Amino acid sequence: MKNKLTAIDLFSGCGGFSFGFQEAGFHILLGVDNTEIALKTFAKNHNDSKTLNLDLHLDSSIDKIVAETATNKVDVVIAGPPCQGFSLTGTRKENDERNSLFYSVFSLASKLNPKAIVIENVPGLMTLYGGKAKKEIIRLCEEMGYSCNSKILFAPDYGVPQIRKRVFFVALKKDLGEFIFPEPVFNEDNYISCEDAIGDLPDLVNDLGDNEMDYMNKAFSSYQQSMRKGSDKIWNHVGTVHTELVKSVIAQVPEGGNHKDLPLGVGDSRKFNEAWTRYHSKKPSKTIDTGHRNHFHYKWNRVPSVRENARLQSFPDKFIFLGNKTQQYRQVGNAVPPILGNVLANQLLKYIK
Numbered sequence: 001m002k003n004k005l006t007a008i009d010l011f012s013g014c015g016g017f018s019f020g021f022q023e024a025g026f027h028i029l030l031g032v033d034n035t036e037i038a039l040k041t042f043a044k045n046h047n048d049s050k051t052l053n054l055d056l057h058l059d060s061s062i063d064k065i066v067a068e069t070a071t072n073k074v075d076v077v078i079a080g081p082p083c084q085g086f087s088l089t090g091t092r093k094e095n096d097e098r099n100s101l102f103y104s105v106f107s108l109a110s111k112l113n114p115k116a117i118v119i120e121n122v123p124g125l126m127t128l129y130g131g132k133a134k135k136e137i138i139r140l141c142e143e144m145g146y147s148c149n150s151k152i153l154f155a156p157d158y159g160v161p162q163i164r165k166r167v168f169f170v171a172l173k174k175d176l177g178e179f180i181f182p183e184p185v186f187n188e189d190n191y192i193s194c195e196d197a198i199g200d201l202p203d204l205v206n207d208l209g210d211n212e213m214d215y216m217n218k219a220f221s222s223y224q225q226s227m228r229k230g231s232d233k234i235w236n237h238v239g240t241v242h243t244e245l246v247k248s249v250i251a252q253v254p255e256g257g258n259h260k261d262l263p264l265g266v267g268d269s270r271k272f273n274e275a276w277t278r279y280h281s282k283k284p285s286k287t288i289d290t291g292h293r294n295h296f297h298y299k300w301n302r303v304p305s306v307r308e309n310a311r312l313q314s315f316p317d318k319f320i321f322l323g324n325k326t327q328q329y330r331q332v333g334n335a336v337p338p339i340l341g342n343v344l345a346n347q348l349l350k351y352i353k
Helices: 016-023 036-045 059-068 102-112 128-143 194-198 222-228 244-251 306-312 325-334 338-352
Strands: 006-010 027-033 050-053 076-079 116-121 146-154 165-173 209-213 234-238
Touching: 006 016, 006 102, 016 027, 016 076, 016 338, 027 036, 027 059, 036 050, 036 325, 050 059, 059 102, 076 102, 076 338, 102 116, 102 128, 116 338, 128 146, 128 165, 165 338, 194 222, 194 306, 234 306, 306 325
Parallel strands: 006 027, 006 076, 027 050, 076 116
Antiparallel strands: 116 165, 146 165, 209 234
């Protein structure tokens, strides 16, 4: 551990972002969040990492983090502040306190003086309210001696089987150079599809599965093989009981379709944009969110399991989620895809190794 670069994860949730850094060789010193069950999942899946349940609005929380890391040098601060204030699906109130949570990242960085700061958020942060947040983040970086670059990354371009756009800010101490984002490695011709990602998992049609299951089918894609590394079990693959009515509605949605493809009078209880969306086997999934009621398996007439959502978020099978099923779905949906974290971590190593 002494020779490893270190990082701490703010607004960590279950730790998808920092898990990608851990897989790149970083030692994650600390995960900080205000959801206890997510921190328990974090602790289970990170090597010798500590956790703190804190409200990062408070100055006292910053002091506690500084005290907790006092015996270690922190090389990187990574953070995914709550995005609801900037999200297209949120209320978009300019004075939403969640919009200013990134200040806590810089408050902490001013005391820890890391080599790099990495912040993730929804693309709306770049333009909402005239780009105030983007400008403020760049200003704070400059003020503290960092060069800062930002870019909206499209997850399928980097091997995540999910349509997901997120903006990343990477700030480097100026003597380390200016961070250049890695080039995409996939394109529309070879994006990893839903079938590539989850097609080997048990169908759960006649059996709701279990929180711990054996592999019943062989992996038939390189992505499935990579997801299985380090695990001899399938965890968190539990089905959901649907009414016959719900199953009959799902059955009428074509692959890749949604509520607009249903016959007149069918599925009228849900008519918003994402309602009754069935994944397409040959394409990445829709953006995984914190719920599980509106997206359906490309083949089976049910919602995806927690493990299927985790695969689509690029969590390997060895990453185990704790809590009840609703809590597990929320942890998966709130996470930064580990593969994106890993891609950025490996690129950072070129500057700070």
